[in-house]
Amino acid sequence: MRMNNMLHFTENHRYCVYRDFGLSAVDGRMLSLVYQPMVGAFAIGFYRLLAERVSLEQVGYSPIEQQRELFLTLGLEPSEKGRKYLIEQASRLEAVGLLQTSRLYIPDSDDYIYEYELQAPLTPADFFRTQHLTLLLRDKIGKFAVLALRERLFSEEPPEWSGLTYNKENISVPFYDIFELNTHAIDYELEQAIAESSIGRQSGNLPGTEEEAINYADIIIRFPRESANRSYVEALRFDPEGMGIANYVARKYELSVQDLCRLLDEDGVFGTDGRLLLESLQHKANLHFRQGKRRKEEREAAYAKVVALRSPEPGADEGLPEEVAVQMEYYVEVPPQFLSKCDIHQYNMMLRNEPYTRLLKTFFPGSVPDNLLDIFEKIDLNYKLPGEVINVLIHYLMELLTSGGEQRINRNFVDAIAANMLLKRIDSYEKAVHYIRNRAKIRKDKGKSQGASQQAGGRSRAYGRPGAIKPDIPIVQSSASEGAVSEEEFAELLKMAEQMQASKNKGSM
Secondary structure: OOOOHHHHOOOOOEEEEEEOOOOOOOHHHHHHHHHHHHHHHHHHHHHHHHHHOOOOOOOEOOEEEHHHHHHHHHHHOOOOHHHHHHHHHHHHHHHHHOEEEEEEEEEOOOEEEEEEEOOOOOOOOOHOOOHHHHHHHHHHHHHHHHHHHHHHOOOOOOOOOOOOOOOOOOOOOHHHHHHHOOOOOHHHHHHHHHHHOOHHHHHHOOOOOOOOOHHHHHHHHOOOOOOOHHHHHHHHHHHHHHHOOOOOHHHHHOOHHHHHHHHHHOOOOOOOOOOOHHHHHHHHHHHHHHHHHHHHHHHHHHHHHHHHHHHOOOOOOOOOOOOOOHHHHHHHOOOOOHHOOOOHHHHHHHHHHHHHHHHHHHHHOOOOOOHHHHHHHHHHHOOOHHHHHHHHHHHHHHHHHHOOOOOOOHHHHHHHHHHHHOOOOOOHHHHHHHHHHHHHHHHHHHHHHHHHHHHHHHHHHHOOOOOOOOOOOOOOOOOOOOOOOOOHHHHHHHHHHHHHHHHHHHHOO
């Protein structure tokens, strides 16, 4: 039980006990023989007292009483010394797994209620399989006493069985071989009542009861005291809406408690009235999430490079992976640069079975550009696309380059195709081939429609929209049918030239 202020745990505060099990004779022996040497007799007495608060014939909650009753029953003075001693005993029970203590804040009365949730003692088999508890018991009573205690708690098999070899067969009858349920009639009222009773304990307004929820105590213990937002963060203690916003953002962007504290320490996260601003916190959390994602990708890429360098050559210790054949209906055409090197069968087998690094080397006579390697390295390590899908993607991109199109292969273009493959669940060679065929067909149909529309539109379409393609200007071309100039035409051309020269001389004078 973590308690920073003794005034928050007094005999005047109220409490209740929750127990969902019953103490059996074996549980009683475990408490007296095993747990008592570890935590002490007073702590076990406190545990039994709490267990008796709930009727022995029932499970659930006890009535709400003041803790003064606990102090008087246990013989403790209602003073600071008695409070510290009771907190210590409760902490011992919590440490060995017999108790869980929760503090409920009631805003209406500005008061606390303590809930003591009892846990059942472990069975002898589970206890001696728990290493830290067994070691603690050994430190308290010694190794030989632990072995003797274990023999007292376990009943040995009959002596007639010892040394015999036998085959054990389970001949138990299952449930549905004996009983038959009427599943045609559904009792909604019964199901609703059972569901309500099962979630009745979770209906309390208890912030931080979920396993993944971040508690106020986890935030304030890590938040810097000299921060300008310290007073606003302290106000979150009594602001369930603000804690809900913080937990929502932390869950959405996968923030740890340390990351959330850093964001709450930044300017602009809280308003002038001290309320936590959802939009501002989300914006900062999104930036942190993207930066963390980028750093994670870089670390994974660097780690993969180191592993690749340190790992032995493939096939040194284990056999090579078995090659997978490609059906002819999923064959792709051989690029022009491979026509003289391999046939269509060899090329498709290479696409299906070779790693993308070796495939890229075959497309480039020298070394593969680093930026291209980085693009497919990200797709391999971060997107987790299969190797054969990456090879088909490389084939498609190289086909775009060699087809005479103006498409540039950059990171954004390749990322867009890879993301589209992920969304469409392209996880096999056959699906990837079908995907690139569809894309090629769409590009071809789009090119035909654009060419037809340009021919049909003519000059009116070219001038009709701002920013449209400029019209083609007709250019006078030399005709091949033109022959040599005759003497009459040549004399006439000389005469015209002399007249133009004479008129020019007169103008200059």
